[in-house]
Amino acid sequence: xxxxxxxxxxxxxxxxxxxxxxxxxxxxxxxxxxxxxxxxxxxxxxxxxxxxxxxxxxxxxxxxxxxxxxxxxxxxxxxxxxxxxxxxxxxxxxxxxxxxxxxxxxxxxxxxxxxxxxxxxxxxxxxxxxxxxxxxxxxxxxxxxxx
Numbered sequence: 001x002x003x004x005x006x007x008x009x010x011x012x013x014x015x016x017x018x019x020x021x022x023x024x025x026x027x028x029x030x031x032x033x034x035x036x037x038x039x040x041x042x043x044x045x046x047x048x049x050x051x052x053x054x055x056x057x058x059x060x061x062x063x064x065x066x067x068x069x070x071x072x073x074x075x076x077x078x079x080x081x082x083x084x085x086x087x088x089x090x091x092x093x094x095x096x097x098x099x100x101x102x103x104x105x106x107x108x109x110x111x112x113x114x115x116x117x118x119x120x121x122x123x124x125x126x127x128x129x130x131x132x133x134x135x136x137x138x139x140x141x142x143x144x145x146x147x
Contacts, residue, residue: 001017002036
């Protein structure tokens with residue numbers, strides 16, 4: 001059995017037999033080119049490749065959906081946000097963790113100076129940002145590594 005692993009969806013596959021690369025299938029304007037064992041063959045469709053060879057095509061991995069359910073203004077949150085808003089005065093994406101909650105959190109990663117030390121925190125409480133100096137928001141914690 002020869003397995004065709006997709007590299008570029010519906011355009012390019014690597015052919016493997018016993019975990020050894022033996023060739024490739026490439027889409028072209030007039031069909032598909034199969035190259036294996038120093039030989040090259042032309043086919044009109046993938047169906048004809050399957051019928052005339054012993055190549056089995058592996059399905060491409062399903063695309064992951066962007067998890068916008070756990071984000072506020074593009075900044076990730078630790079849970080599903082409720083009451084999500086953008087605080088224009090503070091320039092912060094904020095949210096609550098429950099519908100009727102009175103505790104507000106800031107979406108994203110922040111660096112907060114507490115007792116003279118800078119700490120990186122994910123989705124800190126808004127009150128922390130009001131009490132201490134901070135940098136952020138950032139999409140990743142690595143955004144602060146240069147400082």
